Amino acid sequence: MGTSEPTMHRIQLGMELEQLRTQAGREREEVAERLGWYPTKVGKVETGAATLSAAEVEVLLGYFEADETTAERVRQLGKEARRRGSYGKVSDWARSYVGMEAGASEILLFAEELIPGLLQTEDYARAVAEASVVTKRTDIDQLVKRRVERREKLYSAAPPRLSVVLGEAALRRRIGGAEVMHEQLDLLRELAELQHVTLQVLPFSTGSHASLGTSFTILRLHNNRKHTVYVEDITSADYLDRPHHLETYNLVYERLRMDALGLHESQSVLRQTMNDLGAGG
Secondary structure, X not given: OOOOOHHHHHHHHHHHHHHHHHHOOOOHHHHHHHXXXXXXHHHHHHXXXXXXXXXXXXXXXHHOOOOHHHHHHHHHHHHHHOOOOOOOOOOHHHHHHHHHHHOEEEEEEEEOOOOOHHHOOHHHHHHHHHHOOOOOHHHHHHHHHHHHXXXXXXXXXXXXXXXXXXXXXXXXXXXXXXXXXXXXXXXXXXXXXXXXEEEEEEOHHHOOOXXXXXXXXXXXXXXXXXXXEEEEOOOOEEEEOOHHHHHHHHHHHHHHHHHOOOHHHHHHHHHHXXXXXXXXX
């Protein structure tokens, strides 16, 4: 999955519309009122998390008084953004994330209890999918296949920079049993050795920390021109991109990195946890 995916066109479209809105001196709330949208839709459009109809694009172009050259470029982006993408069997609300992840230049992950999808082995991903109440049994094979394929970009010629902070619980919870977890931890150990990947473990001994109960992802897109925070729960997801969101989540992530073990210590924890699985499995 590359930058030709519709999600990336939605992101580009959102960036263009955000720039036009700013140049026109309009606030998001004004735009929402003008188009009869719910208040948060403008933010979702500008982060690429919502699709616009051709008619909505035209109304915005008129409202922002875009020149014809810009308008034609935006219309074409809108057309590409409405195409169907090759997402495989993922939840409708997760499709934007899969596309945005594919186009990210940098990914910052914090996961407290579950290994993130990008880093999952096939068997681990299958165990997670089988435990879900929102995933259809008939969709599991394709969902697992697509999830594992997402990891291929980490081994590509131009991989994204990846920073991961994992809560110790994510390493200790035996998803799929001891053998599956041993394989999963071995993959994490392998990924942590890649030059563009940093992986740290946030141990139980840390106690209270800045993101208790909340896992999140920060995506930096288009050579850091666009940042967004992705937060997901069982049935939905949200994208946060306003300055106070980005400042807060970036600060939280830096606090988590400071509280977490160093790179070598984290590797030692991975190895020790694998040994414990072998001894107890």
